Amino acid sequence: MPRLSFALALTFAVALAARGADPIKLWPGKAPGETKDIGAETLTEPKNPNDVKRLANVSEPTITVYSPPKDKNTGAAVVVAPGGGYHILAIEHEGSAVCEWLNTIGVTGVLLKYRVPKRAAQTPDNLAMVQDAQRAITLVRSMSKELGVDPAKVGMLGFSAGGHLTACTALTKKRMYEPVDKSDEQFGHVPNFAVLVYPAYLTEAGKLKSEFEVTKDAPPMFFAHSSDDPVTSEGSVALYLALTKNKVPAELHLYAKGGHGYGMRKSASPCATWPDRAADWMKTRGLLEMGK
Structure with missing residues (x-):
């Protein structure tokens, strides 16, 4: 699609999204590196109360905007990356439900439907996902x-594999694709802040993986994890320590129990209060002050 046509289509899509949360394509044409047909996108409904909605075979990444009421709008926005092991997307309890919660605190929620599963022979192996996240920001x-x-109050929030993707996006200074339009030429791709909920794949042999280069310029981060999570909480601790060592504002909530994958689900466990703690943190960072 020509650049002008894509820009017009994007403007129309934004107008729709602001009213009714309609998806907006991330890319004009095919996403970078897409050469194979992976089959039709599928959505599997939960089979029991403990199951999740599973979106699979995503080859056309999108963002869906959930706007708060105008009288509550703080000007902050958060791109939400569901988990799913880079195989599927837990699109509801780690996606749309999160955007709806963000609206209650005056934040624009932006649901990122990124490509899954991982594409073959890519370096890094989640390259397609990082490209989608950078483009979304x-x-x-x-x-x-x-x-x-406010373009200076655009953050990212991710769960599990989406938490890993959030860390990659927050700490990768290089744009991982060639610019496709003026948006890429004029606006940055690194989030202003990040929220990582039980992030996966951050450590190796008990240490933060070398690809995560933490400097004093890294964005502030909030972490929520449980000690009994089979996806080890060492990752959150290691990245938190690396940030604080570089004097980057960071906050870590490590709960005794909670397991993995609870997302926005309510329970008696204190880990279910992570949204309240994240909102408190955003407030102390000045992110929830009403926009001008």
Whole structure:
């Protein structure tokens, strides 16, 4: 699609999204590196109360905007990356439900439907997902006026594999794709802050993986994890320590119990209060002050 046509289509999509949460394509045409047909996208409904909605075979990544009421809009926006082991997306309790919660605290929620599963022979092996996340941050900033968003208050929140993706996006200074339009040329791709909920794949042999280069310029981060999580909490601890060593503001909530994959589900466990703690942290960072 020509650049002008894509820009017009994007403007129309933004107008729709602001009213009714309609998806917006991330890319004009095929996403970078897409050469094979992986089959039709599928959504599997939960089979029992402990199961989750599973979105699979995503080859056309999108963002879906959930806007808060205008009188509550703080100007902050958060791109939400569901988990799913880079195989599927837990699109509801780690996706749309999170965006709806963000709206209650005056934040624009942006659901990122990124490509899954991993593509073959890519370096890094989650390259397609990082490209989608970087493009999502860029597009939200480029649409800031239409969405009522402050481009300096665009964050990212991810669960499990989505938490790993959030860390990659927050700590990767290089854009991992060639610019495709003026949005890429004019706006940055690194989030202003990050929220990582039981992030996966951050450590190796008990140490933070070398690909995570933490400097004093890294964005502030909030972590929530449980000690009994089979996806070890060492990752959250290691990244938290690396951030604080570099004097980057960070906050870690490590709960005794909770396991993995609870997302927005309510329970008697204190880990279910992580949204309240995340909101408190965002407030102390000045992110929930009403926009101008």
